[in-house]
Amino acid sequence: MENRKKTIKQWWNGVKQQRYIKAILITFTAVFLYFIMLGNVIPEQIDVHLSDVAEEDIRSPITIENRQATDRLRAEAVDNVEPNYVLKQDYAETQGGRVNDIFELIGQVKNEQEPTDEEADSETSEEEDLEEKLATVNEALSSDTSQQLSDTTIRTLLETSDSQLVLAKEATSNTVFEVMSERIEANNLQEAKDNVDELINISTVSNKLRDAMVEVAQFAIIPNYVYDRDSTERLREEASESVEAVMIREGQLLVKQGDIIDNEIYAQLRLVGLLDESLNIYPYVGLAMFVVLLMGMMMYFIQESNSTVKNNNSHFLLYLLIFIIAVCLMRVTSFTELLGIGGLGYAVPVAAGTMLLTLLLNTRIALFSSVLFAIVGTVLYSQDGTSTFNVTYGFYLLVSSLAGALFLSTSNRITRLLRAGFLVSCINVAAVMTLLFIKGLQNGWLEVGFHLGSAAFSGVAAAVLTIGLLPFFEAGFSILSVSKLIELSNPNHPLLRKVLTEAPGTYHHSVVVGNLAEAACERLGENGLLARVGAYYHDVGKTKRPHFFIENQMSQDNPHDKISPQLSKTIIISHPYDGADLLREHKMPKEIVEIAEQHHGTSLLKYFYHKANQEVEQPLPESQFRYPGPKPQNKVACIVAIADSVEAAVRSMQKPTPDKIEALVNKIIKDKLEDGQFDESEITLRELNDISLSMLETLKGTFHQRIEYPDELRKGGKEHGDSRGSNR
Known part of the structure; x- marks a missing residue:
């Protein structure tokens, strides 16, 4: 049965270290976050119809452009732009030129086809010749011109003499130029043409020719104040672009309670997605991307952090549980905003999450998680539907x-939790006051007081919640927290009382080792409290045979003088492992067990090794007189091992002086380094030097030189020497 339990435990320990376990945990957390935030991201659908009366105020959940309203305003702006007209000064010369071209064409046709004497005597009549010339002119003129000038006018011009034709050309051209020098719009074109009849008033020409001249001039006169398409389009485009887009802002009131839902309001409700008409998948996809980003940030930070959460799946599970608890606290508290009581959401004890993370895991992880809590909280507290992210x-x-993480970062006492909770309350009150002042303090003083009271309650509740949850997490995940270490350092602990009563010399030795180890750990930035408590228990195995260790022999005979070196070796070497077994029986944290088991590593029992070699002819192998290990696996265990050797060696010195102590400490560290005792702990040479300096400072205060008082001088040196010998 015992073997079966051991096999199951080994299997479970193996499963806990599998990589896929971490993937499963992070996937579960991502799904949890997705669904707990889904209600805040997906717009609430409302059941309203045209001409209904709004039962409540309806606000826009998003910011979006109302393109229909924008297009309408832009169309109005374009319609308000009047067509742009320009005066074409060159039209007068152009049309005057056309008049000259008509007269020159007629003169050319007329002169080219003058009948010879023989043709004049022929049977061809004058009328036929005129018709031929008319046809030639019409053929030469453009279709538009030939259609607008009557045949009568062309005949008249063909029948006119050359001198009269030149006079008519100049008069007609000048008239056209004069008329078109003024602005002629399309709607007053006829008026301009009527002016021609008054301007062409030449008495030297016949009425018939004058009528022909008037017709040609009226034909040539066209509007010179014309529509400019390019400039008009440019002005309209500028007018359209000057119209700002009509935006429906996030939180904008679309309809008040009691208003009628008309077509415009109904269109706005549809636009912002409040009508249950079609499924918009973009919010779902956006929330999924949001969660993936959060989980990616979390995993990247954990992988880059030097903490147990990186490689220990149990600690990773603990982290996710605390993270989920904090999110649930925010979720539950966010619902209080729906009660309409302003500021009640400030009562959320979110600092409990960072307090637990600081005490159980790591301060850096707690600080990073503060950012994640804030990001998730911006979504969870958008209950009013007017914003996806509540930045306040x-x-x-x-x-x-x-604040919850920082005020516990250097805590060594469980009572500091309540003090930290009070400080968090003060910070919360200051934060709420800051927000209220920035907004102009628009609330009444009663409401302000409620805001501040909720914020103050948050810090106290966080401390109480942390105190209540801390023992469960410590027991369930075997976490060695600060409070647990403080509890274990109590001299009334059964194992420490056992050491004190059964091995008082070992107890005193352990206390001094704890002082040395704690100071060295704090110098290196390691857990000094863990080193102290581990040192208290590192020699608990000596209680099994206390009188076989010199610090407990007092004035008794040394039992090792009566037994073989091999048996002495067996007794001495067994004490780290006897202590580890005893610690496991008392359900002590594994960190304490490991320190007790590793504090001698695989070092050599030099005294008994050399003693055994004196009794044999062939030298014995060192492996028979070495501790079986393991070697120290971390820096704290290394420091305790060094402190253990240093304290024992310095205590055995006859007349310790600072120089002797310094030489001895350096030699001990050098011997352990050369013996490979630090190979598995990742400790550096610089850190070993810092450890040496720290222990020297502590030892100077412990083994300082004492002043010999007169009574002591009279007792003599022999009695003084005997007292030193009894301490060894």
């Missing part, structure tokens, strides 16, 4: 979470 609560959650 995001700022508050960030400040409160950071």
